[in-house]
Amino acid sequence: MSDELLRVNGLKVHFDAGRAPGGGRRTVHAVDGVDFSVRKGTSYGIVGESGSGKSTIAQAIMRLVPITEGSIFLKEHQISGLEGQSLRAVRDRFQMVFQDPFSSLNPRKKARAAIREPLDLLGIGDEKGRDKVAEDMLAAVGLHREAGRLFPHQFSGGQRQRLCIARALASRPELIVCDEPVSALDVAIQAQILNLLRQLQAEMGLSYVFISHDLAVVQYVCDEVAVMYLGEFVEKAPAAKLFSSAMHPYTWSLMSAALSPEAERGTLAKRPLLGGEPPSPTAPPPGCRFAARCPFATERCRAEKPALRGFGEGHRVACHYAGELEPPIPELRRAA
Numbered sequence: 001m002s003d004e005l006l007r008v009n010g011l012k013v014h015f016d017a018g019r020a021p022g023g024g025r026r027t028v029h030a031v032d033g034v035d036f037s038v039r040k041g042t043s044y045g046i047v048g049e050s051g052s053g054k055s056t057i058a059q060a061i062m063r064l065v066p067i068t069e070g071s072i073f074l075k076e077h078q079i080s081g082l083e084g085q086s087l088r089a090v091r092d093r094f095q096m097v098f099q100d101p102f103s104s105l106n107p108r109k110k111a112r113a114a115i116r117e118p119l120d121l122l123g124i125g126d127e128k129g130r131d132k133v134a135e136d137m138l139a140a141v142g143l144h145r146e147a148g149r150l151f152p153h154q155f156s157g158g159q160r161q162r163l164c165i166a167r168a169l170a171s172r173p174e175l176i177v178c179d180e181p182v183s184a185l186d187v188a189i190q191a192q193i194l195n196l197l198r199q200l201q202a203e204m205g206l207s208y209v210f211i212s213h214d215l216a217v218v219q220y221v222c223d224e225v226a227v228m229y230l231g232e233f234v235e236k237a238p239a240a241k242l243f244s245s246a247m248h249p250y251t252w253s254l255m256s257a258a259l260s261p262e263a264e265r266g267t268l269a270k271r272p273l274l275g276g277e278p279p280s281p282t283a284p285p286p287g288c289r290f291a292a293r294c295p296f297a298t299e300r301c302r303a304e305k306p307a308l309r310g311f312g313e314g315h316r317v318a319c320h321y322a323g324e325l326e327p328p329i330p331e332l333r334r335a336a
Contacts, residue, residue: 003039003040003041004037004039004040005040005074005075005174005175006037006061006072006073006074006207007037007071007073008034008037008061008070008072008073009070009071009072009073010034010035010069010070010071011034011035011067011069012029012031012067013031013053013056013057013066014028015028015030016028017282028281028282029231029281029282030053031060031231032053032230032232033069033070034057034228034232034233035233036224036233036236038175038207038208038209038224040205041201041205041207042207042208042223043222043223044207044210044222044223044225044226045210045211045212045221045222045225046212046226046228047225047228047254048229049213049229049254049278050213052230052278053228053230053231053232054211054213054228055180057211057228058096058177058209058211059179060072060080061079061094061209062096063079063082074090074094074174074175077090093173093174094173094174094175094176094177095118095169095175095176096176096177096178096179097161097164097177097178097181098164098179098181099180099183101157101160101163101184102160102184104160105160105163105164106152107151107152109151110149110150110151111134111143111148111149111150111151111152111155111163112134112148113134114163114167115133115134115138115148115167115170116130116133116134116170117167118167118168118171119133119134119171122171124171133170134148134170135148137169137170140169140200140203141163141169141196141200142196143159143163143166156189157185157186158185158186158189158193161184161189162196165181165193165196165200169200169204173206174205174207175207175208175209176207178197178211179211180211180212180213181210182194182214183214190217194217194220194221197221198221208221210222214258215243215255215258218239219243224236224237224239224314225237225238225239225242227248227250227251227254229250229289229290230278230281230289230290231281231284232289233308234248234251234290234318235250235317235318236308236315237313237315238313238314238315241313242315243255247311247317247319247322247323248317248318248319249295250290252328256327276292278293279292285302286303287300287302287303287304287306288304288306295328298320306318306320309322311323
């Protein structure tokens, strides 16, 4: 596609987890073969429980962890194959906003120096021009230009995240990877930061890869969504399609955890869709990785790995019985 900015093909990220009790080595299958693409000016959400591999995808895109297998393209550049100076030459085109604004900023650097740091490291512009960019970015994220003279501890949590966004914007990137950018903030501040991200996207034509465990956040921000479980995508769809017609039992489970207080008053709505813990990422099961926790699982599910099948309008589901099952919770059934 001509407007495709980021393309991820067959991405795998495995980590050595040390020696196994019976001998040999253990391998953590953090990301185990995912594919997706992000169009220019859009947001692609990846949602799932803690430990599902979402943040590892973010780090792989940013080249912060080694890639075991697969490829990542930023337009024509295969950034998964770049190293050293070649990677440095395109680093200004993709930046990241981390989860914790408290630890993401150097406490010894004033705000203006923090924002211009990418420009200093990448050698973009001259001294005076970098200061001007830093001041412009402060204004762009809703902070006064004079705030550049302050240290991080003199800002609130929401203001610090604005500084982190300003720093990510300083090199004028095309893609920003947002790894749980509002989860450490109060709910009222979360809304302000999400609105800011949407505003900046509209003004600057930015594209986002948006990592979150919060379905409401993803629904508000993203154009397309992938649901991740134990290193794999189990459902992918345009956001409107996913939230109106989800088909995977794991997606229903995530949605049931986010039901409104009105829905939760029903006795059926309080019934959990799943229990227990995910299988170990060092020994994923041979069939569906969700089977041990799925209320609909059969022997086929435990033995045979389901493929991501298409159900029209960009909707793909990795479930043997997708389209044949109905959510056991009435509120989810009405949404579907």
